[in-house]
Amino acid sequence: MAYLPGSGVLIMELDVCPICRKQSGEGPLVGPVIFVNELVSVTHRPAGPAGYVFIESRRHVPYLDELTDDEAAAIGRVRSALARGLRAELDVEFVHAQVSGRGVAHFHEHVFVRHTGTPDEIDWCQQWPDAPLGDIDDLAQRLARHLA
Numbered sequence: 001m002a003y004l005p006g007s008g009v010l011i012m013e014l015d016v017c018p019i020c021r022k023q024s025g026e027g028p029l030v031g032p033v034i035f036v037n038e039l040v041s042v043t044h045r046p047a048g049p050a051g052y053v054f055i056e057s058r059r060h061v062p063y064l065d066e067l068t069d070d071e072a073a074a075i076g077r078v079r080s081a082l083a084r085g086l087r088a089e090l091d092v093e094f095v096h097a098q099v100s101g102r103g104v105a106h107f108h109e110h111v112f113v114r115h116t117g118t119p120d121e122i123d124w125c126q127q128w129p130d131a132p133l134g135d136i137d138d139l140a141q142r143l144a145r146h147l148a
């Protein structure tokens with residue numbers, strides 16, 4: 001990894017950015033595609049419990065404040081539709097959305113459910129190890145209908 005000198009800002013080159021690689025169908029992050037257009041990509045996490053989805057900018061934009069107005073609007077519309085879909089397709093208490101950006105410098109938003117029955121001691125941003133796994137490919141297809 002490389003940092004912009006003196007700034008602590010991570011520079012991700014297109015050929016090494018794991019999210020750019022993912023969007024071209026390569027690397028360990030590739031998961032079932034729920035929705036994609038020229039501005040935004042929505043995919044389910046490739047493994048783990050059902051209901052953990054990533055919204056990503058198609059353009060290599062490092063951080064939230066660098067999205068164009070069109071990208072921000074598209075992401076907002078997709079987030080709301082996705083939340084409605086997750087609530088309709090799974091038995092959940094909440095749908096959470098989080099942008100942290102500390103790991104990979106390509107805009108991505110985590111949208112994830114809190115399954116019904118999650119113990120109180122599991123904080124909102126933690127994953128319940130006993131959450132239902134489900135058929136992620138099937139769920140991605142069902143969620144796609146909510147974003148069409």
Ligand SMILES: [Zn+2]
Nearest residue numbers: 017020060106
């Ligand atoms: Zn990228």
